[in-house]
Every structure is written in C-alpha cells, then in structure tokens.
Amino acid sequence: MAPMSLQIAPSHLSSAEEEALAALYRRGTPENTLRAWERDLAYITAWKDAAYGAALDWPEQETVALRFVLDHAADLTDGAGPARDAAEALIAAGLRRSLACPAPSTLDRRIASWRAFHRMKNIASPFDAPLLRQARGRARRAAARPRARKSENPITxxxxxxxxxxxxxxxxxxxxxxxxxxxxxxxxxxxxxxxxxxxxxxxxxxxxxxxxxxxxxxxxxxxxxxxxxxxxxxxxxxxxxxxxxxxxxxxxxxxxxxxxxxxxxxxxxxxxxxxxxxxxxxxxxxxxxxxxxxxxxxxxxxxxxxxxxxxxxxxxxxxxxxxxxxxxxxxxxxxxxxxxxxxxxxxxxxxxxxxxxxxxxxxxxxx
Incomplete structure (x- = not known):
C-alpha cells in the first residue's frame, strides 16, 4: 500500500507501529486488491475535491457519503448541476469515462474500498448507517442492467x-x-x-x-x-x-x-x-x-x-x-x-x- 497516500493506522499508534501495520497489510492483501484500493482512493479523493473542494475526512460525514451514492446513481448525460460538474472534473482528470450512470458493481466496489479504508483506521464507516444502506439498495436496483460478459465468447x-x-x-x-x-x-x-x-x-x-x-x-x-x-x-x-x-x-x-x-x-x-x-x-x-x-x-x-x-x-x-x-x-x-x-x-x-x-x-x- 506504499503508493497510497492514506494513513491506514489508528492515530494513537507510534510511527514504527504504523509502518509495521502498513507492511502487514501489504503482505497480507492480494496485489489485485491493493491496485483496486489505490485506484479507488484516487477516485474518491478527486470526487470529494471536485464536489466539495475539500479533502477526505476520517470518519467521513454521512451527508458526503449519501451524495456520493446519489451522484453515481443517475445518468448525468442530459443533466446539469453539481453532480454533473463533479463528473466532468473526473472525466477531465481521466478518472471517469463518461457521464453515463456507472455500473452498480463499480459503485459497490468503490464503496467497499471506502469502507475498508475506515476499517484500516479503526473508525466507523458512514455507509453502515441505515439511510445509506437503504440508498445503496435503491441505487443498485434503479441501475440494474444485464451482467456484462468479460469475454465475448468462451474458449471451448x-x-x-x-x-x-x-x-x-x-x-x-x-x-x-x-x-x-x-x-x-x-x-x-x-x-x-x-x-x-x-x-x-x-x-x-x-x-x-x-x-x-x-x-x-x-x-x-x-x-x-x-x-x-x-x-x-x-x-x-x-x-x-x-x-x-x-x-x-x-x-x-x-x-x-x-x-x-x-x-x-x-x-x-x-x-x-x-x-x-x-x-x-x-x-x-x-x-x-x-x-x-x-x-x-x-x-x-x-x-x-x-x-x-x-x-x-x-x-x-x-x-x-x-x-x-x-x-x-x-x-x-x-x-x-x-x-x-x-x-x-x-x-x-x-x-x-x-x-x-x-x-x-x-x-x-x-x-
């Protein structure tokens, strides 16, 4: 997790203990997961900056987490407002492909990463709040789509x-x-x-x-x-x-x-x-x-x-x-x-x- 600019240890640990814990995460986490965390942290950080002009908070506020869900639960192609402005900033930064509604699996993965970052810091995640859980479920159903195949044809x-x-x-x-x-x-x-x-x-x-x-x-x-x-x-x-x-x-x-x-x-x-x-x-x-x-x-x-x-x-x-x-x-x-x-x-x-x-x-x- 060295490439990530996230302090993953609780604040009461010493510098040596923080480094030891970070090394433990690097050794005990699959490389694919580490790469996904790195990408998701970059995306979440850029979104918070574009949407609020602020850095991430630990723990993050429930209102911020709710807006993240809402911003990623709608097609912004024909829309206007703060959600589209933030999306366009992410597209310009190369972190988002289009204004279309992201796949539910993509939103779920980014939220899972955000929750994992809170666990690393030994603090509660706003996504565990009942309102956020309900909003995530509704967003998932609203954006439901056929599961895309990772290969056009199987190699039989x-x-x-x-x-x-x-x-x-x-x-x-x-x-x-x-x-x-x-x-x-x-x-x-x-x-x-x-x-x-x-x-x-x-x-x-x-x-x-x-x-x-x-x-x-x-x-x-x-x-x-x-x-x-x-x-x-x-x-x-x-x-x-x-x-x-x-x-x-x-x-x-x-x-x-x-x-x-x-x-x-x-x-x-x-x-x-x-x-x-x-x-x-x-x-x-x-x-x-x-x-x-x-x-x-x-x-x-x-x-x-x-x-x-x-x-x-x-x-x-x-x-x-x-x-x-x-x-x-x-x-x-x-x-x-x-x-x-x-x-x-x-x-x-x-x-x-x-x-x-x-x-x-x-x-x-x-x-």
Missing amino acids: REVLEAMLATCDHSNRGLRDGAALMLGWASGGRRRSEIVALNRDDIDDGDFSETGLLRIRLLQTKTTGPEAAPRLPLKGRAARAVMAWIAAAKIGKGPLFRPVSQADRPLPRRLSPDGLAILLRHRLELAGYPPGFASAHGLRAGFLTQAAFDGAPLQAAMQLSLHRSLNETTPLSSTNSSLQPECPRSRFDAYRGCLSMRCAFVASASCC
Missing part, C-alpha cells in the same frame, strides 16, 4: 484446439501452447494467476510415473498463500508445460516469460497484458475475428465445456475455485448453437476423477 475445447494448432515447436510456440493449456485445463485460470506462477509452483515429483503435475496457486482472487490450492494437471497440458520448462531451461523464477524476436526466452515475467496479446494473436492465427474472445474466455470456456459435456458443475468448480453457483452461471450460459456433440464417455471421464479432487481434469487435459 474446439476453439482451444484451433489455437493450439497454430503453435509450432519454437520457443514462442511452446510457451503459448503451455500457457493456453495450463490456463484452460487447470480450471480456467485468470490471466493474473497464470503469469504469477513460478517454476517452484510446479510440482513434477510424480510426472515421470503418472504424468501428473500439481500447480500451486499462491495468490488468487479468493485465496491467499495460507490456503494455496494445489490443482492437478495431466495429459497433453502437463506435457506441454514440461516441454516449455525444458526448452526455456527454467530452473527457477517466472514460469511464463516474454520471448524475443530471435526466439530467446527472456528472464523477466510475462505480464497479464502480454498474455492477453498472446491469446489474441493465437485467435487471429486460428482464423477467429478480432474481439472474438478475451483472456477471460479461458475461464468461461472451461465451465462452458463442462456444461456441454454434462459434467457436474460442483466438480468443475473444485478446479475453477468458484465459491458459489451464482458466480458460474454467467460463465457457463452461452449460445446453444456453440454446443458440440459430445460422447457420453466424456461424462464418465469427469466422474472417474472425483477421487483426485479434480472431476474435470481427465477431460480437461483435452487437451
């Missing part, structure tokens, strides 16, 4: 196979194939999870005998290092990962790395944006139109394929690490015209792996 097995067919035996081809297969067959990993993997997160102790790898995810959106899941990977996906490790001579450090124009693996870590570019390139080579799918299509495609194959959704969730069925519904719901004909043996393959805590891995290794 058919799409993945077409992408893999474009991967040759060069270092770039080996890396791309390994990243795509690992990301898909290990449960539909987020791009941040794929690029965060290190060599020592790949347990290949049983690979020579069983062809099985175990992938340790030290940091996910829903788990931390203290509860790092170990996910199975076998078949073509496991062999692809080991082939990339051998070709790139990776003994330690980042698992997935940039590859130079001379086809030489570089020592630094592949970025999440780099993985997105990789995926778009392979989709293009496979003949799919621009914008067909994003990196999140790997995650959506895993669960969509599970649904197509008749696999128990709860079993697939053991690999995807979704916590609730509600989270998976938008991912596994797609155009039925995309559904392939799948033999009954696929379903049996899923069930046969339940004893390994990976009902999907046999078929996922499709791979």
Whole structure:
C-alpha cells in the first residue's frame, strides 16, 4: 500500500507501529486488491475535491457519503448541476469515462474500498448507517442492467484446439501452447494467476510415473498463500508445460516469460497484458475475428465445456475455485448453437476423477 497516500493506522499508534501495520497489510492483501484500493482512493479523493473542494475526512460525514451514492446513481448525460460538474472534473482528470450512470458493481466496489479504508483506521464507516444502506439498495436496483460478459465468447475445447494448432515447436510456440493449456485445463485460470506462477509452483515429483503435475496457486482472487490450492494437471497440458520448462531451461523464477524476436526466452515475467496479446494473436492465427474472445474466455470456456459435456458443475468448480453457483452461471450460459456433440464417455471421464479432487481434469487435459 506504499503508493497510497492514506494513513491506514489508528492515530494513537507510534510511527514504527504504523509502518509495521502498513507492511502487514501489504503482505497480507492480494496485489489485485491493493491496485483496486489505490485506484479507488484516487477516485474518491478527486470526487470529494471536485464536489466539495475539500479533502477526505476520517470518519467521513454521512451527508458526503449519501451524495456520493446519489451522484453515481443517475445518468448525468442530459443533466446539469453539481453532480454533473463533479463528473466532468473526473472525466477531465481521466478518472471517469463518461457521464453515463456507472455500473452498480463499480459503485459497490468503490464503496467497499471506502469502507475498508475506515476499517484500516479503526473508525466507523458512514455507509453502515441505515439511510445509506437503504440508498445503496435503491441505487443498485434503479441501475440494474444485464451482467456484462468479460469475454465475448468462451474458449471451448474446439476453439482451444484451433489455437493450439497454430503453435509450432519454437520457443514462442511452446510457451503459448503451455500457457493456453495450463490456463484452460487447470480450471480456467485468470490471466493474473497464470503469469504469477513460478517454476517452484510446479510440482513434477510424480510426472515421470503418472504424468501428473500439481500447480500451486499462491495468490488468487479468493485465496491467499495460507490456503494455496494445489490443482492437478495431466495429459497433453502437463506435457506441454514440461516441454516449455525444458526448452526455456527454467530452473527457477517466472514460469511464463516474454520471448524475443530471435526466439530467446527472456528472464523477466510475462505480464497479464502480454498474455492477453498472446491469446489474441493465437485467435487471429486460428482464423477467429478480432474481439472474438478475451483472456477471460479461458475461464468461461472451461465451465462452458463442462456444461456441454454434462459434467457436474460442483466438480468443475473444485478446479475453477468458484465459491458459489451464482458466480458460474454467467460463465457457463452461452449460445446453444456453440454446443458440440459430445460422447457420453466424456461424462464418465469427469466422474472417474472425483477421487483426485479434480472431476474435470481427465477431460480437461483435452487437451
């Protein structure tokens, strides 16, 4: 949390105690959450300055919190007044995209961050007041909209196979194939999870005998290092990962790395944006139109394929690490015209792996 200009400790602590507490937050909070907090703090601070010409107060006043909700619960395109003036200032600062009503999820996230900042300072949040809770609920319903898909289409097995067919035996081809297969067959990993993997997160102790790898995810959106899941990977996906490790001579450090124009693996870590570019390139080579799918299509495609194959959704969730069925519904719901004909043996393959805590891995290794 060093980049944030927020004193996160209660005022009665000493400087040394404040620094120790800040360091504890940095170590114990996922990087994605820290980045979201940083963005939200910048937005909230700029909004308060634009709306009131003042800095944030701790605790913040309920009237200020209520205006924040009201300012973000309406479409300001055709409006006028203080709310629009503040929104235009945020747009000019590059912190807001348009005068349209923000998505309810965006408002909820910013309020959640604001509440978290109050907790860090050990003070009550104005958003816990009954009036604010009621206003938030009404704002959420008033601005309700269909949940936007993070990927236009899921990357199902058919799409993945077409992408893999474009991967040759060069270092770039080996890396791309390994990243795509690992990301898909290990449960539909987020791009941040794929690029965060290190060599020592790949347990290949049983690979020579069983062809099985175990992938340790030290940091996910829903788990931390203290509860790092170990996910199975076998078949073509496991062999692809080991082939990339051998070709790139990776003994330690980042698992997935940039590859130079001379086809030489570089020592630094592949970025999440780099993985997105990789995926778009392979989709293009496979003949799919621009914008067909994003990196999140790997995650959506895993669960969509599970649904197509008749696999128990709860079993697939053991690999995807979704916590609730509600989270998976938008991912596994797609155009039925995309559904392939799948033999009954696929379903049996899923069930046969339940004893390994990976009902999907046999078929996922499709791979």
